[in-house]
Amino acid sequence: MAVEFLTDEQASRYGAFYGAPARAELERFFFLDDADREKVQAKRRAHNRLGFAAQLTTVRFLGRFMPDPRQAPHEVAEYLAEQVGIADASVTAASPG
Template sequence: MPVEFLTDEQAEAYGKFAEEPTRPELERFFFLGDVDRDLIARRRSTHHQLGFALQMCTVRYIGRFLPDNPLDAPWPVVEHLAAQLGIEDPSVVKRWIAKTEHLLRVVDPVDDTYRRQMNRQLTVQESRHKLARDVCHGKRGTIHQAYRDGMEDQLGALGLVLNAIVLWTTKYIDAAVAQLQAEGHEIREEDIARLSPLKHRNLNLLGRYSFTPSTPRQGLRPLRDPDAPELDEDDDGQE
């Protein structure tokens, strides 16, 4: 025969801060002893230390961690712990909450949407770095100048070339998609979303880059016929 030890109201309130702790409760449950401080000191930053202390003392007070949002604890609790740790700005705990949420979403065994988004973002960054290394191939992707102004000039020129390549490639990708659609080919939106203007196998990165003013070409060059045979690097197209 089942027996209920808690009323519905008590069960609903379990594991939560029903009200702000009194001063005696703060001094009893949220006091940090030497052992507590040794554990907290192992955390590398103030927001980690304060967040760890908040969860540790919350368990003492309500019997469990706050599973949804540790900041559901009354703010005087956070301030009381921050004062004991010598942390002047208790709001740094919000950074710990953000990192905790980030880690939980990364390791979520059910929904991997966030993890996939991170992987796509990392892939984009790595592709851009690879393009920059290839553009700056003579120095193997590194900047060699003995003075800061020279380095800034080189980085500025590298950024200008990268932006020009991305803009140029984006325009031609858009033109290619438009032409394929006009020819009746079905192109899915999810496939278009995977296109990247950072692919540069079709670009000749040898030589020098000239930044002299010039008259822009009217319109884009004709797109290459996808059925035409590709030329090898040493093939000039002659029999």
């Protein structure tokens, strides 16, 4: 007999962003330590570095990789871009809203 742990609403939200993470969530799940930054900096172009950083950190937050890193909220892209020295976070971010 199958057991359901999630409501239908919870299941539909699983593995996806539902609004922008709070500042505390950004600091906890989207912080890049030295090892993370080293991996990110190994990528050649800004959009690759930011996309890789988004995948690396959203798997911590969502529990799975996103099909497209542009699905990350703009706030996530901005927070990551600041950490890796990318001036324009829009290279991978979805439009705000």
